[in-house]
Amino acid sequence: MGNAKVIEFPKSQSFRRRMQNRIQEQRSILVLSIASVVIMAVFLNQSLVNKHDENEFASTGNRGVASFQPTDRDFQWEHDLAQKLSTDTSSRALALAEKPSLRDELVFAFLEGKYGMKLSQGKVESLEFIDAQAGEQPLAIDNKKSFLNKFATVFGLQFSEVSLKSDKAGEQVYSLIDSSRTIVGEAHFQLDDSGRLLALKITH
Numbered sequence: 001m002g003n004a005k006v007i008e009f010p011k012s013q014s015f016r017r018r019m020q021n022r023i024q025e026q027r028s029i030l031v032l033s034i035a036s037v038v039i040m041a042v043f044l045n046q047s048l049v050n051k052h053d054e055n056e057f058a059s060t061g062n063r064g065v066a067s068f069q070p071t072d073r074d075f076q077w078e079h080d081l082a083q084k085l086s087t088d089t090s091s092r093a094l095a096l097a098e099k100p101s102l103r104d105e106l107v108f109a110f111l112e113g114k115y116g117m118k119l120s121q122g123k124v125e126s127l128e129f130i131d132a133q134a135g136e137q138p139l140a141i142d143n144k145k146s147f148l149n150k151f152a153t154v155f156g157l158q159f160s161e162v163s164l165k166s167d168k169a170g171e172q173v174y175s176l177i178d179s180s181r182t183i184v185g186e187a188h189f190q191l192d193d194s195g196r197l198l199a200l201k202i203t204h
Contacts, residue, residue, distance in 0.1 A: 012047055063191075102153060104130060106124070112139065114129060115127045115130060119158070120156075124154050127200040132160075137196065138192060138197050140195055141189075145174070149162060153186075157176055157186050158184065159176040159204070160179045165186065170190060171189065171191065172191065173186055174186065186202070188203065
């Protein structure tokens with residue numbers, strides 16, 4: 001036992017080993033730190049991008065919806081206006097409004113405003129097609145008896161029956177007969193080659 005020796009490692013080698021170990025530890029810590037920073041940066045960047053997209057969508061979405069959604073003030077204004085118009089019986093438009101007459105219906109609705117009329121004592125004496133120069137076509141009256149019966153008062157006549165008197169090229173004549181079987185007038189239809197109305201003359 002007395003001969004036992006304690007072997008001591010060279011101090012320089014031991015110091016170098018410790019330094020190497022410390023450097024290795026510091027290098028590992030540095031790598032881990034850098035990795036942590038990179039991961040955290042990526043995570044934060046992704047979070048910021050997602051939040052920005054959500055805010056942008058919410059912002060533009062709200063603006064788009066707002067542009068189509070009326071406010072309570074708009075609803076109230078429309079309600080007040082509708083109520084005022086429905087109850088204001090003294091308005092000028094309502095005061096001047098009147099139901100179209102049967103003569104208006106004849107000239108502007110049935111004949112589409114294409115015919116001029118000649119009046120005698122407030123009654124229609126004749127009609128004549130006037131829109132040829134505008135490229136318009138005259139109208140075809142398929143049922144002339146029904147036409148004459150419907151607008152009898154416009155022509156100033158009282159009749160209950162319409163009878164075809166003559167039918168030749170370019171003209172048809174109908175007799176207008178009252179309830180006592182008396183002929184009170186005649187309707188002379190002047191027609192084009194296609195049977196469309198060029199003129200109508202009522203005689204008494």
